[in-house]
Amino acid sequence: MSTCVVTFVYPQATKYFRQFRECLEKQGDPDFDLVIFNDGCIEKDLELLVGKQLRTKIYQNSGKSIAHIRVSGLRILVSDIYENIIFADIDDICSSNRVEYVKRYLNLYPIVMNDLILINEDSTVIKASLISETFANRQRISHSAIKSYNMIGMSNSAIKRNMVNIKFLESILEDTIAFDWSFYTEMLHRTNAVFINEAKTYYRQHGQNTALFSDFRxxxxxxxxxxxxxxxxxxxxxxxxxxxxxxxxxxxxxxxxxxxxxxxxxxxxxxxxxxxxxxxxxxxxxxxxxxxxxx
Structure with missing residues (x-):
């Protein structure tokens, strides 16, 4: 069954390209394509993502907002050949078994959420197993689990292609900040996800890309x-x-x-x-x- 790892790239993230490519080259299961949606990176920078070991497909995908870019990318994906869609943010790192385990669970569930390990700019671990504090391994996740806050996004999730509801996505407010929250809330009203802690996403903390806050102004x-x-x-x-x-x-x-x-x-x-x-x-x-x- 065909699988892709999907990421969205932009010029400010080029410093993460090499490390992102290397984590994909180290995957225990190499049977996937890397699909890149490019919002403004030049060809020279994109070469940092295109390793000899990776089958790569690049789409030019600029837009007015993050929500607009993601909807455009998802519209392309639902017409593509891939049944399994594994999301990965360009500034994050996937554990070497992420593709293997996510594919395994996508054979059983239409949505898979894996654990997060928070890291800083230098890739030093800040907090391990963030989501395992809330959910048990292989626990089923319904929409009620994210009704008042979110723990699933395009850093730590994967879906079957037929879960994407383009009509709903096109109704989302274009300036939506928490796009992933709305995206997964709609899907979880139709089915459940499963949480796994056997695979990890190393989620980088910087600027506005922050999973935990403790001091609120x-x-x-x-x-x-x-x-x-x-x-x-x-x-x-x-x-x-x-x-x-x-x-x-x-x-x-x-x-x-x-x-x-x-x-x-x-x-x-x-x-x-x-x-x-x-x-x-x-x-x-x-x-x-x-x-x-x-x-």
Whole structure:
């Protein structure tokens, strides 16, 4: 069954190209093609990704936003020959058994999520087995697991080609920040995924590409609210839960513009307690706080 490893590249990421190529050349299962969606890299830079050991296919794929680029790439993939699609971010590193194990589990499940190991710019491990703290190996994952925050994205996931719903993707807001969250929420409303810890993605932490936060400034909290509202609008047709979250979070956003309200909320819900939060989870779901606040 044909398999591809898919990545999206851009000029700012060229410093990661060689290490990314090398991790794919070390895969225990070499039977896959590397599919590259190129947003602005010159041919000389792309040569760093095209090793002699890799079968490579390159598509030119520029766009107005990350969401637009990813939708365009997925539209191409659903018309291509590959049944198994393994996603890998260009600035990350795959464990040498990732292709082997993901392909094995794609024979049983339509969506596979593997574990994350957080690394810094120098590839030093910051935190091992991030997702294993929440899910057991081979645990089935439903949409409820990511309803209030996300742990699955194009760094650590793979899908069967027939899972892609282009009609839904074309309805996603073009400026969507948490594209992966919306993408997987829709699919998980149709089927379950499986989590595996036998394969890893070494997820590089830099700039805005951060999986865990522990120190939240005011503007980051408002960004968290905005991202969640945007995501829930993308998927609101799937459940009344998402529609209600849009309403409650919009009210919360207005409520927190008052400094006294903000400070009270910040302390009451312990947003400053120093723990680490996964993507978009610093603001709890409304069930936690809606009855405590007088809008």
């Amino acid at each position: 005011k503007e980051e909290i408002f960004k968290n609210i905005a991202v969640k509202i945007q995501h829930y609008r993308n998927v609101c047709h799937l459940s009344t839960y998402y529609r209600q979250e849009v309403e409650y979070l919009s009210q919360l956003n207005e409520y927190l513009n008052d400094d006294s309200h903000f400070n009270s909320f910040y302390k009451k819900f312990q947003l400053n307690k120093g723990q680490s939060f996964p993507w978009w989870s610093v603001i709890p779901e409304s069930e936690v706080w809606k009855n405590e606040i007088q809008f």
